[in-house]
Structure formats: C-alpha cells, structure tokens
Amino acid sequence: MSDRGNDAFAAQALPPWRRAVLKVGSSLLTDGQGQLSDHNARGLAAFITASRSAGREVVLVSSGAVAAGRARISEERRRAGGIVLRQALAAMGQTRMVGLWQALIDAPVAQVLLSHDDLRNRRRYLNARNTLLELLRLGAVPVINENDTVAVEELKLGDNDNLAAIVAALVDADVLMIASDVAGLYSAHPARDPAARPVAVVDAITPEILAMAGDAGSAVGTGGMHTKLQAAAKAANAGISTVLFDGGNAAVIATIGDGSFRGTRFNASGTRLAARKYWLRHAPGSGGRIRIDAGASRALTGGASLLPGGIVGADGEFSRGDIVDVVAGDAADGSIIARGLCQYSAGEIRRLAGRHTRDIESVLGFSYGDSVVRRDDLVAMTEKATP
Structure with missing residues (x-):
C-alpha cells in the first residue's frame, strides 16, 4: 500500500x-x-x-x-x-x-x-x-x-x-x-x-x-x-x-x-x-529485590559474588532459584545494580542479612553455600558485553 x-x-x-x-x-x-x-x-x-x-x-x-x-x-x-x-x-x-x-x-x-x-x-x-x-x-x-x-x-x-x-x-x-x-x-x-x-x-x-x-x-x-x-x-x-x-x-x-x-x-x-549473562539481564524477574550496602555494591560491580554480610534487607516474596533485582540499600531512585539467581528465599535472606557466611547454617539450620547470589549467576547492569 x-x-x-x-x-x-x-x-x-x-x-x-x-x-x-x-x-x-x-x-x-x-x-x-x-x-x-x-x-x-x-x-x-x-x-x-x-x-x-x-x-x-x-x-x-x-x-x-x-x-x-x-x-x-x-x-x-x-x-x-x-x-x-x-x-x-x-x-x-x-x-x-x-x-x-x-x-x-x-x-x-x-x-x-x-x-x-x-x-x-x-x-x-x-x-x-x-x-x-x-x-x-x-x-x-x-x-x-x-x-x-x-x-x-x-x-x-x-x-x-x-x-x-x-x-x-x-x-x-x-x-x-x-x-x-x-x-x-x-x-x-x-x-x-x-x-x-x-x-x-x-x-x-x-x-x-x-x-x-x-x-x-x-x-x-x-x-x-x-x-x-x-x-x-x-x-x-x-x-x-x-x-x-x-x-x-x-x-x-x-x-x-x-x-x-x-x-x-x-x-x-x-x-x-x-x-x-544475557538471559539474566533480560528475562522477566520475580519482582523481588535484595537491598545491599555500598561495600557490596562495589564488590558486585567488580565481579564478586553477593554474600550475606553486605545485605541490608529484602523486598517482596521470592523463592530459591528466582531472578531478583539487586538495588542500593536506600533504593531512593529505584536503580538496579545487578540481577541474579538467588540461592535463598526472601524470608531466609531477611534472617541472614548482615551476617557472616559462617553463620548461615547456624541461623537457618542448613546451607546452600556461602553466596546468596553466585558471581556466575549474576550480571551487573553496568557490565559491558563481551565478545
């Protein structure tokens, strides 16, 4: 036409x-x-x-x-x-x-x-x-x-x-x-x-x-x-x-x-x-968020895993294996620092927030590992594409 x-x-x-x-x-x-x-x-x-x-x-x-x-x-x-x-x-x-x-x-x-x-x-x-x-x-x-x-x-x-x-x-x-x-x-x-x-x-x-x-x-x-x-x-x-x-x-x-x-x-x-990394960046998320402190934010953008010690809190409800957004502790502007597959549920993360990795099993009675989000399961939103 x-x-x-x-x-x-x-x-x-x-x-x-x-x-x-x-x-x-x-x-x-x-x-x-x-x-x-x-x-x-x-x-x-x-x-x-x-x-x-x-x-x-x-x-x-x-x-x-x-x-x-x-x-x-x-x-x-x-x-x-x-x-x-x-x-x-x-x-x-x-x-x-x-x-x-x-x-x-x-x-x-x-x-x-x-x-x-x-x-x-x-x-x-x-x-x-x-x-x-x-x-x-x-x-x-x-x-x-x-x-x-x-x-x-x-x-x-x-x-x-x-x-x-x-x-x-x-x-x-x-x-x-x-x-x-x-x-x-x-x-x-x-x-x-x-x-x-x-x-x-x-x-x-x-x-x-x-x-x-x-x-x-x-x-x-x-x-x-x-x-x-x-x-x-x-x-x-x-x-x-x-x-x-x-x-x-x-x-x-x-x-x-x-x-x-x-x-x-x-x-x-x-x-x-x-x-x-592409899948983690663009796949629909669970709607849940993990709030982290400034030190954890720097560590994530540098390629580290997310450990419980840097976590301030968790918003929403999500299960182990869900994709969650990782945001700054105050989340004033709602900007997302990273996205990743979470190894623990929202309720478990709230109990682990600020704790040392060695405390995971004593707090929960079990452990899925030291990392809440492993580096291989996480993509920083500022991360550049790689060939």
Missing part, C-alpha cells in the same frame, strides 16, 4: 543471515474489522517458504490469537471485558491463528507457547531452546506466541515484540525481523508532525531515539513503536541486528526476499554478552 510511507525509506541491504526470527503483529493478521485474515500473511508466508528453499531458517513469532478468538463471540459477550475473557479468547483463537499459517506455509508448523516462567526459569529456558533447535533441525517452522491463556502479567503489560527479541537470543538468530503496520521509525509521529523524517539506521537506542516513539497505533495489538525499540535494544545487546518494515506492503516483502528492505535497521552492538 503506497499510502503507508514506504517510499520515504530508501532500500538498504539486510544483515547477512542464515537464521531469522520474524515477528508478525496482530494488525497484519486482521481485516480492519477484527476478523482473522490471510491478506498480509500470504506474502510473509511466501517469504518464509522462499527462505527455506534457499537453505535458511525462520522462526515465526505471531500475534493474533486474542483477535481471532474475539471474532468468534458476539458483541455483547465482548463487552464483558476483563482479563479472564482475554484468556479465554486466546485459547479460542490460538488454533485458528496457527491454522492460518499452516495453510500458507509449505512445511510443518509447530505451535510453541511460552510464558514468563519459561523464560525466567533457567532449566525451562534451556528446554525451550533445545525444543526450538530440534524443530528447526526437523525442518519445521516454529510458530511462537505468548501463552496468553495463563500469562496474566503478559496480557497486562507485555507484547510479542520483546518476546521475539528474547526468542532471537534463545535460538542464536542472526537477525530479528519485525513486520509491522508502519513503514519504519520516524523522528516524530508522521500523521501528527509534517516535519517528521524517516530514520533509516539506528546505531544505539538512546533517550533521543526512545523519545521518537509514540503510543500503540492499533486497537488489536498490545505494543507500539516503544515496544519495538525495546525489542531492538534487547536484540542489539545480544549481538543481533533488527529490521523494522511494513509487513502489509507486497513490494516491501518482495525486496526482503531479494536481500534488501525498506524500513529501519537497528544495528547490533558489535559484541555479545555470554548467553547466561
């Missing part, structure tokens, strides 16, 4: 890739009336099929389940609203969404539903990775969606843009492709500011870049430009470039099949965090 502003973006080369994660938003899978439609999906499916024929692999992160489910119930029932309704709609629409892709892609498609817990729990995270890599080895196209039926927090706050970035790191993708209903990033909202200019390349997600983002532009989606910038930042931090383009424009899709695109390219940082 020529009225979508694609002509404002010059064609540029795609990053070299053998494996990509392609995220498709809800607005591209509906007909404007909330009904599931394959109008835009046909071109994207043809791109996936052509890529596979060229020996490349594509993992699809697809929204649309809630919208597909909504179309199956009456207007009166839709007005009931609420989180439980959205969960039910996701369950009703998920099979229709996957069926749409299976009808268009000349390869087996495999439904994979992921939740926050799958990404927060290291063991389940690795299980998900192994499953996805095996599906690719078998020649299938994984179709991934947030498990909206059970993921209450995701339905309130989340989006598939950020999920796609996490999946890109999960499967070691070379590029994250975000197919949207916009042509790319503009310096301001193009419908509101006649001086808005297209931004073809972004080297880093700075506050100035974030300021360019507006609100969600679709009634059927949960994201907007801001979530796409968040996703691009996550991918960049994992050494993965992101391209944002208009997935509803056949000409744009055709250029992607030829190795170029019209839209915005977000460059990778050029370095990569170790996989475990």
Whole structure:
C-alpha cells in the first residue's frame, strides 16, 4: 500500500543471515474489522517458504490469537471485558491463528507457547531452546506466541515484540525481523508532525531515539513503536541486528526476499554478552529485590559474588532459584545494580542479612553455600558485553 510511507525509506541491504526470527503483529493478521485474515500473511508466508528453499531458517513469532478468538463471540459477550475473557479468547483463537499459517506455509508448523516462567526459569529456558533447535533441525517452522491463556502479567503489560527479541537470543538468530503496520521509525509521529523524517539506521537506542516513539497505533495489538525499540535494544545487546518494515506492503516483502528492505535497521552492538549473562539481564524477574550496602555494591560491580554480610534487607516474596533485582540499600531512585539467581528465599535472606557466611547454617539450620547470589549467576547492569 503506497499510502503507508514506504517510499520515504530508501532500500538498504539486510544483515547477512542464515537464521531469522520474524515477528508478525496482530494488525497484519486482521481485516480492519477484527476478523482473522490471510491478506498480509500470504506474502510473509511466501517469504518464509522462499527462505527455506534457499537453505535458511525462520522462526515465526505471531500475534493474533486474542483477535481471532474475539471474532468468534458476539458483541455483547465482548463487552464483558476483563482479563479472564482475554484468556479465554486466546485459547479460542490460538488454533485458528496457527491454522492460518499452516495453510500458507509449505512445511510443518509447530505451535510453541511460552510464558514468563519459561523464560525466567533457567532449566525451562534451556528446554525451550533445545525444543526450538530440534524443530528447526526437523525442518519445521516454529510458530511462537505468548501463552496468553495463563500469562496474566503478559496480557497486562507485555507484547510479542520483546518476546521475539528474547526468542532471537534463545535460538542464536542472526537477525530479528519485525513486520509491522508502519513503514519504519520516524523522528516524530508522521500523521501528527509534517516535519517528521524517516530514520533509516539506528546505531544505539538512546533517550533521543526512545523519545521518537509514540503510543500503540492499533486497537488489536498490545505494543507500539516503544515496544519495538525495546525489542531492538534487547536484540542489539545480544549481538543481533533488527529490521523494522511494513509487513502489509507486497513490494516491501518482495525486496526482503531479494536481500534488501525498506524500513529501519537497528544495528547490533558489535559484541555479545555470554548467553547466561544475557538471559539474566533480560528475562522477566520475580519482582523481588535484595537491598545491599555500598561495600557490596562495589564488590558486585567488580565481579564478586553477593554474600550475606553486605545485605541490608529484602523486598517482596521470592523463592530459591528466582531472578531478583539487586538495588542500593536506600533504593531512593529505584536503580538496579545487578540481577541474579538467588540461592535463598526472601524470608531466609531477611534472617541472614548482615551476617557472616559462617553463620548461615547456624541461623537457618542448613546451607546452600556461602553466596546468596553466585558471581556466575549474576550480571551487573553496568557490565559491558563481551565478545
């Protein structure tokens, strides 16, 4: 569709890739009336099929389940609203969404539903990775969606843009492709500011870049430009470039099949965090916090483990093995010093706060080790990516 502003973006080369994660938003899978439609999906499916024929692999992160489910119930029932309704709609629409892709892609498609817990729990995270890599080895196209039926927090706050970035790191993708209903990033909202200019390349997600983002532009989606910038930042931090383009424009899709695109390219940082450190930095946390003193803060940023002696207190409730945020003792500005897998529960940490490591067993009656958070299970938020 020529009225979508694609002509404002010059064609540029795609990053070299053998494996990509392609995220498709809800607005591209509906007909404007909330009904599931394959109008835009046909071109994207043809791109996936052509890529596979060229020996490349594509993992699809697809929204649309809630919208597909909504179309199956009456207007009166839709007005009931609420989180439980959205969960039910996701369950009703998920099979229709996957069926749409299976009808268009000349390869087996495999439904994979992921939740926050799958990404927060290291063991389940690795299980998900192994499953996805095996599906690719078998020649299938994984179709991934947030498990909206059970993921209450995701339905309130989340989006598939950020999920796609996490999946890109999960499967070691070379590029994250975000197919949207916009042509790319503009310096301001193009419908509101006649001086808005297209931004073809972004080297880093700075506050100035974030300021360019507006609100969600679709009634059927949960994201907007801001979530796409968040996703691009996550991918960049994992050494993965992101391209944002208009997935509803056949000409744009055709250029992607030829190795170029019209839209915005977000460059990778050029370095990569170790996989475990990346997961700790970006996986959804438990919501719990451990407050530490200045000495412990200096030790953590220097690469040390977190010991009970430097702990001031713990906020919230969390269990052993959960990801927690580590903050300054006063936490006045809420800034996070580090994140890590905790070896003790919140209640146990409150009992250990300020104590010497030799006191752990006498205080608790048992010990999981001297460290509350081991250095290998911790990432300082100021830590630089490593090759």
